[in-house]
Amino acid sequence: MSFQGQPAATVTSAARTGNARAHLFNDRTVDGYRLSLAAGVERVATRIARTERPFSGITPAALAPEITAIDLESPLADPAAALDELESVYLRDAVYFHHPRYLAHLNCPVVIPALLGEAVLTAVNSSLDTWDQSAGGTLIERRLIDWTAQRLGLGQDADGVFTSGGSQSNFQALLLAREEACVLAAKNSAVPLTKHDILPKLRILASEAGHFSVQKAAKMLGLGMEAVICVEAGPDRRMRPAALAREIDHCDREGLTVMAVVATAGTTDFGTIDPLDRIADLCEWAGLWLHVDAAYGCGLLASRTRRHLLAGIERADSVTVDYHKSFFQPVSSSALLVRDKSTLRHATYYADYLNPARMAEQRIPNQVDKSIQTTRRFDALKLWLTLRIMGADAIGELFDEVVDRAADAWELLTDDPRFEVVTKSQLSTVVFRYLPPEGPARALTDASNLYAREALAASGEAVVAGTKVDGRHFLKFTLLNPETSLDDIAAVLDLLAEHAGRYLNEQLSPEFRRLAG
Numbered sequence: 001m002s003f004q005g006q007p008a009a010t011v012t013s014a015a016r017t018g019n020a021r022a023h024l025f026n027d028r029t030v031d032g033y034r035l036s037l038a039a040g041v042e043r044v045a046t047r048i049a050r051t052e053r054p055f056s057g058i059t060p061a062a063l064a065p066e067i068t069a070i071d072l073e074s075p076l077a078d079p080a081a082a083l084d085e086l087e088s089v090y091l092r093d094a095v096y097f098h099h100p101r102y103l104a105h106l107n108c109p110v111v112i113p114a115l116l117g118e119a120v121l122t123a124v125n126s127s128l129d130t131w132d133q134s135a136g137g138t139l140i141e142r143r144l145i146d147w148t149a150q151r152l153g154l155g156q157d158a159d160g161v162f163t164s165g166g167s168q169s170n171f172q173a174l175l176l177a178r179e180e181a182c183v184l185a186a187k188n189s190a191v192p193l194t195k196h197d198i199l200p201k202l203r204i205l206a207s208e209a210g211h212f213s214v215q216k217a218a219k220m221l222g223l224g225m226e227a228v229i230c231v232e233a234g235p236d237r238r239m240r241p242a243a244l245a246r247e248i249d250h251c252d253r254e255g256l257t258v259m260a261v262v263a264t265a266g267t268t269d270f271g272t273i274d275p276l277d278r279i280a281d282l283c284e285w286a287g288l289w290l291h292v293d294a295a296y297g298c299g300l301l302a303s304r305t306r307r308h309l310l311a312g313i314e315r316a317d318s319v320t321v322d323y324h325k326s327f328f329q330p331v332s333s334s335a336l337l338v339r340d341k342s343t344l345r346h347a348t349y350y351a352d353y354l355n356p357a358r359m360a361e362q363r364i365p366n367q368v369d370k371s372i373q374t375t376r377r378f379d380a381l382k383l384w385l386t387l388r389i390m391g392a393d394a395i396g397e398l399f400d401e402v403v404d405r406a407a408d409a410w411e412l413l414t415d416d417p418r419f420e421v422v423t424k425s426q427l428s429t430v431v432f433r434y435l436p437p438e439g440p441a442r443a444l445t446d447a448s449n450l451y452a453r454e455a456l457a458a459s460g461e462a463v464v465a466g467t468k469v470d471g472r473h474f475l476k477f478t479l480l481n482p483e484t485s486l487d488d489i490a491a492v493l494d495l496l497a498e499h500a501g502r503y504l505n506e507q508l509s510p511e512f513r514r515l516a517g
């Protein structure tokens with residue numbers, strides 16, 4: 001097999017010579033690079049053009065043997081052969097987020113300018129730790145951090161850093177908050193205190209609808225998951241300020257130190273935004289660090305019509321934004337922003353071999369002093385090209401479209417007696433469940449929803465998510481694709497109802513009941 005329009009001999013000659021250096025990317029191998037990349041792009045383009053379903057429905061049991069059977073000790077040498085192989089071990093059965101009937105998790109379709117950025121950044125392969133490994137890359141990332149901080153309204157002293165994702169951003173925010181809390185506790189204590197004394201008393205207050213990365217962060221920070229106190233949310237699934245006030249008071253009376261309050265701007269399940277201004281009031285009054293997890297809701301920063309939904313975010317001490325959720329960027333692309341750049345010092349360590357203190361004194365810019373990573377991808381380039389080619393308004397328009405679509409889907413479900421829908425999202429999720437007819441079928445509500453979701457995924461016709469609401473199994477659409485139409489949504493609802501109905505018929509048929517005893 002040969003690459004598009006190229007004789008196979010040209011492409012594979014380096015590989016056949018067994019010359020490992022011919023695979024190195026440099027001035028002598030740029031032709032091979034062009035051909036290889038073009039061939040890879042062609043495969044993906046062909047696959048995307050022909051993808052009729054978001055998923056093939058393959059099971060792990062069916063796919064695992066194919067991957068296990070690959071002999072990693074026997075290279076194929078020919079890139080075209082490796083791409084052929086990749087078709088069957090990956091491309092054929094991948095889950096395609098660009099498909100309008102992929103409606104499951106917080107994965108967005110990606111914009112082409114960001115894919116261009118991805119291709120450039122991996123080839124140049126800058127590492128965003130020090131200036132001497134990135135040069136302009138460091139300055140570009142800084143511009144984007146400033147741009148985001150300005151959109152957030154964090155003020156002149158704000159700063160931040162790109163991270164691998166929302167979990168890492170939340171972790172780093174809580175690391176900074178923990179360190180600040182320790183400094184403060186030691187300062188305010190009449191007797192000398194060590195970290196050992198302070199850590200067991202630290203607590204994090206987060207909404208019960210918040211993301212689990214907060215619990216994981218608490219564990220990694222040596223506090224244990226128990227250090228996270230879940231603050232009650234109302235029926236609208238937003239943190240209740242009164243409940244937050246109660247928990248702050250309770251911690252105070254118990255001699256515990258609240259090291260951070262975590263508000264969520266876009267909960268994973270319900271797409272709801274905590275009342276940021278009222279939470280900020282409480283944090284200000286009690287002198288507490290406010291972290292806003294806007295991993296999902298950050299898309300509103302680009303919206304010309306819905307930015308007001310984030311009102312109060314400008315009062316946060318730290319904010320998580322995931323461009324790879326609502327800015328249509330490929331994974332990874334996230335950032336942590338802080339109101340006071342000096343707090344980033346808690347992530348700083350000067351090493352003679354990398355970032356000696358004298359470099360900071362000489363004002364040589366680097367990002368490693370702000371990051372918990374060392375070698376780090378130049379993910380910022382994807383957002384840079386997106387803004388330079390499309391502009392922020394265009395991103396905001398795409399996000400607005402999916403928020404509108406979710407509102408329409410919610411209406412559709414409200415009018416459909418086959419389904420029950422919960423809390424209207426402020427963003428783009430819809431949580432609902434199939435409701436079997438009154439009678440014996442009702443007892444199978446949970447099971448029929450679980451079945452319908454699995455059967456739908458197995459058919460590959462669409463992929464939806466599942467979650468639990470008040471202990472019961474529900475289904476969830478996360479709408480991030482403007483190409484998903486209301487007709488798509490209606491069709492997926494019909495499929496879900498069909499699968500659930502079939503399940504109920506089977507379970508309730510006299511024959512089944514007889515067999516089940």
Ligand SMILES: Cc1ncc(COP(=O)(O)O)c(C=O)c1O
Pocket residue numbers: 106164165166167168170210211213264266267268293295296322334
């Ligand atoms: C609200 C929220 N915060 C944080 C995260 C974690 O982000 P990531 O998956 O990028 O680590 C998610 C992921 O869905 C999320 O929904």
